[in-house]
Amino acid sequence: MSKPRKPKGRKISGWLILDKPYDFGSTEAVSKIKWLFKAEKAGHAGTLDPLASGMLPIALGDATKTVPYVMDGRKVYEFTVTWGEERATDDMEGDAVATADIRPPEEAIRALLPRYTGTIQQVPPQFSAIKIDGNRAYDLARDGEVIEIPAREVTIHRLTLLACPDANTAHFEVECGKGTYVRSLARDMGRDLGCYGYISGLRRTFVAPFAEKSMVPLATLVELEAIENQEERLAALDAFLIDTGEALSDLPHLAVSEDQAQRLRMGNPIILRGRDAPLPAPEAYATARGQLIAIGEIAEGEFRPRRVFA
Incomplete structure (x- = not known):
C-alpha cells in the first residue's frame, strides 16, 4: 500500500x-x-x-x-567599514589576515570614492558563492585553499560617505548593480587607503523595483x-x-482583453494593430483586468508570449 x-x-x-x-x-x-x-x-x-x-x-x-x-535590478546598501584590519571573510566572522596602525582621514576617504564609482573591476571575496571549477569559493576557502578568483565587471551608480563617527569606522551608502560585493568594496578601499578594512555592518534598503x-x-x-x-x-x-506583476514595472506594459488573455494562456501570439499599437520591445508584459497574464516580446505587430501565468 x-x-x-x-x-x-x-x-x-x-x-x-x-x-x-x-x-x-x-x-x-x-x-x-x-x-x-x-x-x-x-x-x-x-x-x-x-x-x-x-x-x-x-x-x-x-x-x-x-x-x-x-x-x-539596482540595489542600495548602507554599510559600516572598520579600519585597521583585513579579515579572511572581509566581514566580522573571519580571522585577521593583515593589520595596520594608521587610520584614514575623512578627506582621504572622500577623495577615494570616485575611483569606485561607475563600471569597475572587482574581485569577489574568497568566502563567496562564486563557482571555481564547479566548486563554491567558500567551500574551497573553508578547506584552507587560497584560490585565484578572476576580477569581474560591476557597476557602482553611487557611493556616498555618510559619516565618520570615530577614527576606526566610516559609514557609507552604495547604489549598485547586479553581482556587486560590498565586502569587496570595504576590502579594496582599505587596501588603497593603506589601513585595511572589513565590513562590520551591512543593511540592504532597496531592491528595484x-x-x-x-x-x-x-x-x-x-x-x-x-x-x-x-x-x-x-x-x-x-x-x-x-x-x-510589480516585479515587471520597468518593462513595457500591455493591457489585453479577456479573449486575448485566453489566447496568451494557450501560448499563442496576439495581433497588435492600430494607431495605439505599442512599439517593438524585446520584453514586455501583458495583463487583463490587472492580472498578470504573460511575459513576452512585441515584434512584427504581435505580442508573443514566452512565460504564461495561471
Whole structure:
C-alpha cells in the first residue's frame, strides 16, 4: 500500500518583501516564509549574507518566474567599514589576515570614492558563492585553499560617505548593480587607503523595483502564528503580499482583453494593430483586468508570449 502524498502547498502567487534579520540566512528565511504561507514554492531574488539585514524579496508561486527581473535590478546598501584590519571573510566572522596602525582621514576617504564609482573591476571575496571549477569559493576557502578568483565587471551608480563617527569606522551608502560585493568594496578601499578594512555592518534598503516601505519584519509575520484559525491566519499573511506583476514595472506594459488573455494562456501570439499599437520591445508584459497574464516580446505587430501565468 503506497503512502499518501503530502500536500504540495497553496497555489498562491506574489512577492513578500522581507526585512531579513541579522544572523539569519537567506535560504533559511525562504524556508520560513514558505512554511508560514503554506506555499507550494518559493524563492528569493538576491542572497543576503547572514550577517547582513534588510530587504530580501521572496517570490511565492508563479512569482518565482519573475525572479530574474528583480535579480537584475539596482540595489542600495548602507554599510559600516572598520579600519585597521583585513579579515579572511572581509566581514566580522573571519580571522585577521593583515593589520595596520594608521587610520584614514575623512578627506582621504572622500577623495577615494570616485575611483569606485561607475563600471569597475572587482574581485569577489574568497568566502563567496562564486563557482571555481564547479566548486563554491567558500567551500574551497573553508578547506584552507587560497584560490585565484578572476576580477569581474560591476557597476557602482553611487557611493556616498555618510559619516565618520570615530577614527576606526566610516559609514557609507552604495547604489549598485547586479553581482556587486560590498565586502569587496570595504576590502579594496582599505587596501588603497593603506589601513585595511572589513565590513562590520551591512543593511540592504532597496531592491528595484520594491520600496523600503514595503518591507515586513519577520517578527511581524511570526506573531501571526498566534491566530489559531488557519484560514484567518493565512488571510492575514496574504495581506502582506505584493502583486506578481510589480516585479515587471520597468518593462513595457500591455493591457489585453479577456479573449486575448485566453489566447496568451494557450501560448499563442496576439495581433497588435492600430494607431495605439505599442512599439517593438524585446520584453514586455501583458495583463487583463490587472492580472498578470504573460511575459513576452512585441515584434512584427504581435505580442508573443514566452512565460504564461495561471
